[in-house]
Amino acid sequence: MHELFVDLETFSPVNLNKSGVYPYAEHPDFDILLFGYSIDGGPVQVIDLASGEALPGEVVEALVDPGVTKWAFNAAFERVCLSAWLHRHHPELMVGHTFLDPSQWRCTMVWSAYVGLPMSLEQVATVLNLDVRKDAAGRKLITQFCTPAKPTVLNGGTTRNPPSSDPAGWEAFTAYNRRDVEVELAIHERLAAFPLPEAEWDIYTLDQTINDAGILLDKVLVDKAVECDRQHRATTLARAQKLTGLENPNSPIQLKEWLATHGCRMTSLTKTEVAAALETATGTVREALELRGDLAKSSVKKYEAMQHVAGRDGRGRGFLQFYGAGRTGRFAGRLVQVQNLPRNYLPDLDEARALVRTGNFDAIELLYPSVTDTLSQLVRTAFIPGEGHRFVVADFSAIEARVIAWLAGETTTLKAFEEGKDLYCEIASRMFGVPVEKHGVNGDLRQKGKIAVLACGFGGAAGALKAMGALRMGLAEHELQPLVDAWRAANPNIVDLWAQINSAAIDVISTRQPTRVGPLRFTVESGIFFIELPSGRRLAYVKPRLGENRFGGTSILYDGISTGRKWGTLETYGGKLTENIVQAIARDLLVYGMHRVSQAGHWIVMHVHDEIVVETTTATVDEICALMSTAPDWAAGLPLAADGYECEFYRKD
CATH class of the missing domain: 3.30.70 (Alpha-Beta Plaits)
Structure with a gap:
């Protein structure tokens, strides 16, 4: 045996979407129901573990054999689930290991993403127009057999539906499991012409190792932050009810009607619309809008996500998705979404954190202008x-600025980096033809250099400057296009790089002949x-x-x-x-x-x-x-x- 292709059907009372696979498989009631597999691409077998069948010894041994490559679509799920199952049923094979070695696993979902395909088994099969497709009817069967159920006569008054509760449904579920392995095999065969480089599999192993390690979560802070938000929202809602006389001032329909009767007509209550209305609002209308803005903020979603993902050891795992951003191969966030954590800029972050941890919510209300914003800024500090x-x-x-200057051969910028100069001052100096020093001569031009660097590097024009907040930073509308022109004049090689890449892409698509642009x-x-x-x-x-x-x-x-x-x-x-x-x-x-x-x-x-x-x-x-x-x-x-x-x-x- 050289390769083992695997697909599992499992049960756990834990919500997989909210908690991720690690707490899901860690739960005492977790179990593997069906084990579908193929050895070296041969006929697919399904072992009905839920009905008492046993996994063949050679398959059990293959799960820990470094000479056997294990394949699955979203292999992290199978690997973590099998780790938990082996600890329970074959602990002798997991001595010294919490999880199965990720270096022995390969993931067809990652492979699909590498060649620009979706990260969904069903979608990949459709896009590739495979002869075998994922059985769409399986979703209902997953709900029926893989998630907690209401007690009935058929399931013996328990919270699980065993195979005996619906023999025909279980037979269909077994066929569904077999079909998933067949689809995975078909994807594997179709992608064989475009192998994922071994270096990428090494990175995948590192990624899985990092996910397995996880990061400790401050449970005290997390729980207190949720409690603080709940108390603050209750106080805010009560104040809004008293001010407006509305039963539910958080209802957009009710609040818009109330605002209209007080001379403030609004088509929507989006963040942008509320901010615009606040520029002229006064009195009770202004306070009502401010309360609305406070109630609309969600400062604790990430804390609540942390409560779901924390394992028995307090660590959260599975926050990173390898190749999750398929266009570039960058990592994507999962569960807590660590890739978009709020920034912290409180000067007394330690003190604010201590107040929340000790439950001193009154002090938070008194000392900080916005409780929700304070809690948002403390999200990062929950990782300890x-x-x-x-x-x-x-x-x-400044990694992207360095990379694009290197690709384009923008030697002046590269030299500035090598000499440790401030990039924004250097760019501003080239744009305006005068010396620019941070906090020094012509220092006011540095901000224009910064916004130009951030907005213009990939062909952006005035619209990109606006999106980057140029107008909020004090730049006038009439300054934007001249700023774009100045940046492009100061970076001719980067501008030329856009054109070269555009031309090369059009040429190779139209002629099917390979071409190069630099490296x-x-x-x-x-x-x-x-x-x-x-x-x-x-x-x-x-x-x-x-x-x-x-x-x-x-x-x-x-x-x-x-x-x-x-x-x-x-x-x-x-x-x-x-x-x-x-x-x-x-x-x-x-x-x-x-x-x-x-x-x-x-x-x-x-x-x-x-x-x-x-x-x-x-x-x-x-x-x-x-x-x-x-x-x-x-x-x-x-x-x-x-x-x-x-x-x-x-x-x-």
Whole structure:
């Protein structure tokens, strides 16, 4: 046996969507019902464990045999579930291990994402037009057999529906399990022409190791934050009821009617509309709008998510999805969504945190203008190191600006980075032709340089500046286009890079002949447009074709996941492709740095965008930053830099 293809059907009273697979499989009532498998691509077998059948010895042994590669779609689920099952039924095979070794596993979901396909078994089968498809009727059967049920005569008054409660349904469920393995085998065969590089499987192993390790959650803070929010919302709602006389002032319909009778007509109560109305509102109308804004804020969703995901040891696991951002290969957040944590800027963060932990909610109400905002800022601090440990946090400095300057050969910017100069001052100086120093001569121009760098790097114009908040920062409407023009004039090689990438993409899609732009290679193979990065990894765009954009020019079309998670036609262009490429290279640099940190013996427990969090007793900030700042051979000449800090709980420095 060389390969084992696996699909499980399982039961647990834990809500999988809210808690993730780790608490789901950790629950004492967790069980594996059906074990579908194929050995080396042979006929699919289904072992009915729920009906008393036993897993063959060779299959049990294969689960821990490093010589056998285990395959599954969303393999993390099967691996974690089987880890829990083996601990219970074959503990001798798990001595010294909490989870099965991820290096022995391969995931067809990740492989699908690598070639630009959806991360859904059903959608992949449809997009690939496979002869075998996932049985859509299985969802009802999963609800029936895999989740808690109401006690009935058929299930013997228990909260589970056993096979005997519906023999015909169970037979269909067994067929459903068999079909899933068959679909996985078909996907594996179809993708064989586009193998995932072994280096990516190594990164997948590291990703799974980080997810397995998890990160400790401050249960006291989490529970008290939820309690504080509940108390504050009750107080706020009571005040709004008294002020307006409405039974439910949180109802948009009721509140809009009340506002209208008080001379404030509003078509909606969105955050933007309420903010606009507050600019002129006074008296009770103003207070009602402020209360509405407070009630509309959700400061505790992440705390509530933490309550669901915490394991018996207090650690949260499974927060990161490998290749979750398919366009670039970046990681996506899951469960608590660590990729979009609120920033913290309270000067007395430690004091605010202590007040919440001790339940001193009255002091929070008294000392801080917004309870909900304060709780939001404290979300990061709920991630804590284990006893006797501390966090070392390190992240890349201006990584995307460095990568695009390196790709484009923008030597002036690269030299500025090498000399440790302030990028925004350097860009502003080139844009306006005068010296610019932070907090010094022409220092007011630095902000214009910063907003231009952030908004204009991938073809953005005045609209991008607005989206970045240029008008809120004090820039006038008439300044925006000149600012764009100045930035482009100061960065001619980057502007040329957009055009080169756009032209290369159009040429290769129309001619099917490979071409290059610097270290990037463009090809079309079997209906997929590939961009090979300097690392050797490839970005994939399915069914590439040319169309006409809204300006009458040539547009680049491809198929992918669009709004609403549906598979459909997407449009791109040179600037957007450049953004994909730059972010993808930044991702490759991150995982290279993560490998170096891990191989040096340090324990990465989380990473967010271009930042890693190390739980340690010995590592120093300088040591971790030095490991992160070393560029791989394929990025020769790219000036990397990382900044870092220590903390007793996670925070933004």
